[in-house]
Amino acid sequence: MRNFKIITMSAALLLAFVGTTVGQSDPDQLVTVDVNAINEISVSADPGSLVIDAATAGSEPDPVSDASTSYSITTNESTRKIVGSLSADYPANVTLKVTLASAGATSAGQKTLSLATPQDLVTGISNLAESSQVITYVASATVAASPGSAESRTVTLTIAAGA
DSSP: OHHHHHHHHHHHHHHHHHHHHHTOOOOOOOOOOOOOOOEEEEESOOOOOOOOOOBOTTSOBOOEEEEEEEEEEEEOOSSEEEEEEESSOOOTTEEEEEEEOOSSSEEOOOEEOOSSSOEEEEEEEOSEEEEEEEEEEEEEEOTTSOTTOOOOOOEEEEEEEOO
């Protein structure tokens, strides 16, 4: 009798378990993943002040440089470039040049920045993620530049379409 009760209880549990799985369907879900265009660029910090305060007698003032900052870039698009421009031009006889290094694209070398004409700084960018790429600024002035007036400008770096 005891064996009969154990067999009956086992059969009841088995039927209860089978009953819960037999009428159920496997649920499906449709998952859509969409990757949009990503074009992000950031800079590490502002460079120090570029102070032109020396010259060799008989020559123009010595240019000064700063390579203490860097940029990082992520783009999942092809045929991109980084262009740079100033928020306003420096006074006459004062020039700011910039060079952006790039391990995965082509640096355009040292370029003079201005408001009117954005400069191609890095070209040949395609599907790139780089960090800590060095930015080098060089400030120069002629002897005709007015002394004593510190001038700050914003340098804007933009990822743009183009080779």
